[in-house]
Amino acid sequence: MQLQQLASFVAVAETAHFTHAAERMRVAQPSLSKQIKALETELGAPLFSRARGNVTLTPAGEALLPLARRMLADADTARREVAELAGLRRGRVRLGATPSLCAGLLAEALARFHADYPGIDLLVEESGSRDLVKDLARGRLDLALIILPLQSNDPSLVTQEILRENLVVASPTEARGRRPYVRIEELRGRPMVMFRRGYDLREATLNACRQAGFEPRFAVEGGEMDAVLRFVEAGLGVAVVPSMVLDGRPGLAGTPLAPPGLRRAIALARRKDVEPTRAAHAFRATLLSYLSEAAEEGSLPQGVELARPPADA
Structure with missing residues (x-):
């Protein structure tokens, strides 16, 4: 099983079309079809139904899709982690946050991080806590600022209350x-x-x-x-x-x-089964430092206070 095969599989699943998937992958359609066939042979089950020109997932394909997405996301994280070993000159932080935080405290923390690490790409996803938790579990985010308590206790997440x-x-x-x-x-x-x-x-x-x-x-x-x-x-x-x-x-x-x-509690969350990248660790440190300084200076917004004692996560 190869990452290129999984990427081709996800492309077909998301486009429901072999030609469109080949265009997305920038490969010839016969080559993409060959990769899918090899993957089906490896797994011992068909992944797509092609009845009457419609491309749909089989039960085996539906079972594989979330796993393939996670494996591709983890592989991408691994590539970036290796690239970051050159002193955080390159890398990426995928951060999720609720709309109130995007409109409030987050901008200043992002500005400080960008000034310290200008080579790190910042990708921000704005959504509600439940959607952000799902994106964390799927490997689409490195960190997320969410509201506690969670609707359901997710054992795959580590949360640190910060505000x-x-x-x-x-x-x-x-x-x-x-x-x-x-x-x-x-x-x-x-x-x-x-x-x-x-x-x-x-x-x-x-x-x-x-x-x-x-x-x-x-x-x-x-x-x-x-x-x-x-x-x-x-x-x-x-x-x-x-x-x-x-x-x-x-x-x-x-x-x-x-x-x-x-009142409500704001927490920084990450996946428990994946060690954060060095860029994500650096952003966490920058965020906590910014919030601590703002609390000492009395510049946190009215009605907001630092969670004490801070957890070591």
Whole structure:
């Protein structure tokens, strides 16, 4: 079994077409078909069904696809790890982060890392924690900044809690009263702007409202972070958001929820079965150093604090 055969197999599986897969692999179609045939002979089972011109995966092909993707991702990581031995002059960090972190603290940490290691490529995937965890497991990311607790305990991941932050009720600045906090029960019947399904904030808001004995009323739902904040600015309703995303938005005010309020933990996650590349180790060190300095200087966003004691991961 060769990596080139696995790459050809994945290309056919993703394009459902031998000609298109050959174009992607930049090989002649007969050569690609020969690689697939050799792989099927090696495994002792057909991987594709070619009935009536349609190319679909057989049960054996469906079983192989996620494994092949992971093996190719690990092989790519190995190549880059060897290249990085020349003093981190080359390499890549594939980082996942939630939208609130992309809009908040992450930019400064990325800028510091890029200044220190200009030859390292930075690839950032913005998504919800559940999707990021899946991408980590599939080998598509090296590190991910996710929200704890995870929806399901994944034994294949190592997580290190690094930050804790408050969730606040965002409303237009001119509509905010002078009250120091708002009770979750007071959101009953108020129009709310709700994130799309799969957002950790959606689940946190729904759970808090249901524990208070009511279902929230949505004025609009389905948005990403920027859209939700803009909808709140326009007066469509209020939203429960992380306090850090209100920095630089003078049109919005955040009112804390009544004690004990709502808080969430932010963690840095990686796969347990794959040692991080040297570039990923360097980014982790840069991120933790930046956060530690910001905490000492008091420049972390309001409502955000360093998780203590820090874990050694």
